[in-house]
Amino acid sequence: MVFASANSPHRIFPSGSRIAVLLPLPLAGAYDYHVGAEPLGEGDFVAVPLGGREVIGVVWGEGAGTVDTARIKPVTRRLPASPLPEPLRKLVDWVASYTLAPAGAVLKMAMSVPSALEPPKPLAACRLAAPPPGLKMTPARRRVLDTAAGQPAMIMADLARAAGVGPSVVKGLLEAGALEAVGMAPPATFATPDWARPGAVLSPDQEVAAAAAVAALDGGFSVLLIDGVTGSGKTEVYFAAVAAALAKGRQVLVLLPEIALSAQWLGRFAARFGVAPAEWHSELGDAARRETWRAVASGEARVVVGARSALFLPFLKLGLIIVDEEHESAFKQEEGVTYHARDMAVVRARLGAFPVVLASATPALETLANVQAGRYTRLHLPDRHAGATMPAIAVVDMRRTPPPRNFWLSPPLVTAIEETLAAGEQAMLYLNRRGYAPLTLCRGCGYRFQCPHCTAWLVEHRAAGRLVCHHCGYFIRPPRLCPECEAEASFAACGPGVERVAEEAAHRFPEARIEVMASDTLAGPEATAELVRRVTEREIDLLVGTQIVAKGYHFPWLTLVGVVDADLGLEGGDLRAAERTHQMLSQVSGRAGRAERPGRVFLQTFQPAHPVMLALTSGDRDDFIAREAEARRDAGMPPFGRLAALIVSGPEAAILDAFCRDVAKAAPRDGDVSVLGPAPAPLALLRGRHRRRFLVKATRSVNLQALVKAWLTRLKVPNGVRVQVDMDPYSFF
Ligand code: ADP
Numbered sequence: 001m002v003f004a005s006a007n008s009p010h011r012i013f014p015s016g017s018r019i020a021v022l023l024p025l026p027l028a029g030a031y032d033y034h035v036g037a038e039p040l041g042e043g044d045f046v047a048v049p050l051g052g053r054e055v056i057g058v059v060w061g062e063g064a065g066t067v068d069t070a071r072i073k074p075v076t077r078r079l080p081a082s083p084l085p086e087p088l089r090k091l092v093d094w095v096a097s098y099t100l101a102p103a104g105a106v107l108k109m110a111m112s113v114p115s116a117l118e119p120p121k122p123l124a125a126c127r128l129a130a131p132p133p134g135l136k137m138t139p140a141r142r143r144v145l146d147t148a149a150g151q152p153a154m155i156m157a158d159l160a161r162a163a164g165v166g167p168s169v170v171k172g173l174l175e176a177g178a179l180e181a182v183g184m185a186p187p188a189t190f191a192t193p194d195w196a197r198p199g200a201v202l203s204p205d206q207e208v209a210a211a212a213a214v215a216a217l218d219g220g221f222s223v224l225l226i227d228g229v230t231g232s233g234k235t236e237v238y239f240a241a242v243a244a245a246l247a248k249g250r251q252v253l254v255l256l257p258e259i260a261l262s263a264q265w266l267g268r269f270a271a272r273f274g275v276a277p278a279e280w281h282s283e284l285g286d287a288a289r290r291e292t293w294r295a296v297a298s299g300e301a302r303v304v305v306g307a308r309s310a311l312f313l314p315f316l317k318l319g320l321i322i323v324d325e326e327h328e329s330a331f332k333q334e335e336g337v338t339y340h341a342r343d344m345a346v347v348r349a350r351l352g353a354f355p356v357v358l359a360s361a362t363p364a365l366e367t368l369a370n371v372q373a374g375r376y377t378r379l380h381l382p383d384r385h386a387g388a389t390m391p392a393i394a395v396v397d398m399r400r401t402p403p404p405r406n407f408w409l410s411p412p413l414v415t416a417i418e419e420t421l422a423a424g425e426q427a428m429l430y431l432n433r434r435g436y437a438p439l440t441l442c443r444g445c446g447y448r449f450q451c452p453h454c455t456a457w458l459v460e461h462r463a464a465g466r467l468v469c470h471h472c473g474y475f476i477r478p479p480r481l482c483p484e485c486e487a488e489a490s491f492a493a494c495g496p497g498v499e500r501v502a503e504e505a506a507h508r509f510p511e512a513r514i515e516v517m518a519s520d521t522l523a524g525p526e527a528t529a530e531l532v533r534r535v536t537e538r539e540i541d542l543l544v545g546t547q548i549v550a551k552g553y554h555f556p557w558l559t560l561v562g563v564v565d566a567d568l569g570l571e572g573g574d575l576r577a578a579e580r581t582h583q584m585l586s587q588v589s590g591r592a593g594r595a596e597r598p599g600r601v602f603l604q605t606f607q608p609a610h611p612v613m614l615a616l617t618s619g620d621r622d623d624f625i626a627r628e629a630e631a632r633r634d635a636g637m638p639p640f641g642r643l644a645a646l647i648v649s650g651p652e653a654a655i656l657d658a659f660c661r662d663v664a665k666a667a668p669r670d671g672d673v674s675v676l677g678p679a680p681a682p683l684a685l686l687r688g689r690h691r692r693r694f695l696v697k698a699t700r701s702v703n704l705q706a707l708v709k710a711w712l713t714r715l716k717v718p719n720g721v722r723v724q725v726d727m728d729p730y731s732f733f
């Protein structure tokens, strides 16, 4: 990789010169325009004509000169917004060339709030004017004038409220000339976090890690990994770095995998710094997006906590990025521009010449390989805070002590739950499957309910009275008769989802207060926060949940975690299946015994000797990762080799398969490259489109981007067929 310095001079293009303007559209590249009467600078937002309409883009540099000068059109106008900062422009180019997405498609992510480019509307305010002769006075009017008398200017609605009158009274005085209208800039809404407030008193290990992170702020670009067991205080440690970066006048970006589920994190931030951080995620409303975008660009928003898309915000002086739970696959965007936010955060830090801090209890194998290669610095927190011990993890061999038929909780787990509840403590049951049952079939003829648009069974959601496709959202009400053999009441639910486990728990522990926590049972961030509060305040005894219960929550009274099906993530040919299952189960286990009371974890498995189970029970993560790394090195798989996927999809299988034969024929042939496929993707049919996949594997010395690009240019893609490139693919669905 070649990186330009963080501060190359800002270029100005005089009137009449030829410039390249990148548009937020999936075009092949930037288009050329002429500068109008006013000179323009790199990064300026401009409106330009494009095929009869006006589009807003960004001045990207000098024109390429490939188009006839006479045909080039002038820029219509410059927008009154500060230019897109240079490091962000470089990031756009970098992400585009790495992922092979059109640069305009990447720019679109950096221009996600077009309305923020126009100046904020001044608020309608007014102040006292010279009293016009013959003004009709009423008691209400009197009160308004008295209220306005002592004020420089007031927002009209505020004035009416302060005077205790309706808005029409103020309007009447304005029309009569007793008040005059003035524009008022909207007040600042992003308070500055108070970095001088004292944080937690750090333990010696935490102190060492925090000091290293703080020192890194003076050293330009670097990558630090806080590798600490669950509950070791990783958040407290990186808060110290956040405080130090703020003290230096920098902005800070904190990336969390699922910001909508981060109520506890937000509370901790506010407790530490006295104010809430700016948030950036898909649930924000339009006005909030606009204000946040502007406040990030002006530097007013000092700390932004966000999902991966926050990387593309126009920070004025970004000087530290934290990536919490850096191993999370949620950081990989799977649609559109397929980038990995953790990796691109490292690129962004490099472009801005500042440090990035990754934090995890189970760092990604890629990250640990970078530590081993000396590229990243590891800060280790081996113990839980305040003497809390790590939970005792045991496997339950489901072949030896199975639950009764059509039950899912084994006798040892049931006993442990009873003990926990009797002690007045809390338990959690984890199963990463929403709904009641993953498969419904007819006992008479074997008919199975399947999605007509996807290669998937319909999942029963009993509470909602529906059979639902978890891939496209298609659903039906369960019919009375079997669609095949017309038998009545013949359906059998096969396998458990969280609803079914909760039903069993209610049956076995009738006294317990039980709650289900899954993305479809929670109405939104507020409902989530409320449920978290109820668990924290011990209004719930037993929580049954999917992966969203596993994420970072701190429940001091939770002492037992039961994993209903520890084998669930292990099936399938996914390169990272074992690594991910280990991460997920470590994370879930980490919810147990985080305070004074020690925790226990029961893993129900049919494979008690699987390396993942052994690693969890022995606690020897490093040995497990070393073996995984060994296997990947032998197979030439990432991070020791390079991998790209081509997903080819289309509505008609015959056309698609014919095209796939062309793709295979045009595949690169080279000793350091191997191409696998076409293979039907595991979801061979998704939302009505057939899908095939090619995998390209190469040694690290190969320029995979150039190779794939050359391959694509050799193809003639039929109508309706789409070819998607996924560099470093994570998910093989
Ligand atoms: P991790 O992110 O490593 O899982 P957290 O940062 O969530 O750990 O810390 C676990 C719990 O311990 C939290 O409640 C946190 O407030 C507390 N904690 C950690 N370090 C300290 C400290 N130095 N002083 C006081 N409380 C701490």
Ligand code: ZN
Pocket (backbone or CB within 6 Å): 451, 452, 453, 454, 456, 469, 470, 471, 472, 473, 474, 687
């Ligand atoms: Zn479907």
